[in-house]
Amino acid sequence: NAGVTQTPKFQVLKTGQSMTLQCAQDMNHEYMSWYRQDPGMGLRLIHYSVGAGITDQGEVPNGYNVSRSTTEDFPLRLLSAAPSQTSVYFCASSVRGGPAYEQYFGPGTRLTVT
Amino acid sequence: ILNVEQSPQSLHVQEGDSTNFTCSFPSSNFYALHWYRWETAKSPEALFVMTLNGDEKKKGRISATLNTKEGYSYLYIKGSQPEDSATYLCAFMRGTYKYIFGTGTRLKVLA
Numbered sequence: 001n002a003g004v005t006q007t008p009k010f011q012v013l014k015t016g017q018s019m020t021l022q023c024a025q026d027m028n029h030e031y032m033s034w035y036r037q038d039p040g041m042g043l044r045l046i047h048y049s050v051g052a053g054i055t056d057q058g059e060v061p062n063g064y065n066v067s068r069s070t071t072e073d074f075p076l077r078l079l080s081a082a083p084s085q086t087s088v089y090f091c092a093s094s095v096r097g098g099p100a101y102e103q104y105f106g107p108g109t110r111l112t113v114t
Numbered sequence: 115i116l117n118v119e120q121s122p123q124s125l126h127v128q129e130g131d132s133t134n135f136t137c138s139f140p141s142s143n144f145y146a147l148h149w150y151r152w153e154t155a156k157s158p159e160a161l162f163v164m165t166l167n168g169d170e171k172k173k174g175r176i177s178a179t180l181n182t183k184e185g186y187s188y189l190y191i192k193g194s195q196p197e198d199s200a201t202y203l204c205a206f207m208r209g210t211y212k213y214i215f216g217t218g219t220r221l222k223v224l225a
Contacts, residue, residue: 042118045213
């Protein structure tokens with residue numbers, strides 16, 4: 001199993017550009033989530049999904065869209081990038097969304113918006 | 115906004131020392147408390163999932179305890195080794211699907 005994969009690893013965008021961060025898992029996990037990591041702050045939840053076709057907002061959803069058309073994929077879209085979205089983005093998955101299930105993290109995408 | 119606090123922020127210990135860190139979280143609406151180990155240039159990896167007051171978990175030289183009534187969890191490392199150097203994160207589960215992460219304790223074990 002490849003686990004949780006993310007592409008790209010690095011990306012530089014200009015303000016106003018759009019892009020999609022890709023996340024895929026091959027473990028047949030129901031729950032998937034996106035976090036951002038900023039200096040001095042804990043991982044913050046952007047959006048999550050409890051299954052194909054079901055998504056919901058996390059703590060910091062503004063400026064980001066998600067969809068979940070398949071169990072395997074959970075892309076994160078930035079519609080109009082802003083410098084405040086410069087961050088490291090992590091995708092994670094777990095078997096289910098309940099409290100007893102640990103999350104498996106992808107390698108991260110480092111995004112810089114100029 | 116609920117806060118999850120970890121202390122200390124960082125510490126250096128000598129090889130062979132035992133050490134412990136604290137994770138403090140809201141004592142109401144508790145669902146779970148997770149501990150993760152995060153090595154530099156890698157992804158966080160789960161250490162423990164704790165769901166019941168009084169839970170004690172152990173994995174090799176690392177163990178954790180949970181007190182949901184007072185809102186804290188301790189992580190212990192016995193006989194620290196250089197390979198234990200990492201950031202240790204705790205995550206409080208608020209509601210069924212949402213996690214609040216602490217900022218982590220950065221541990222450096224000196225050989």
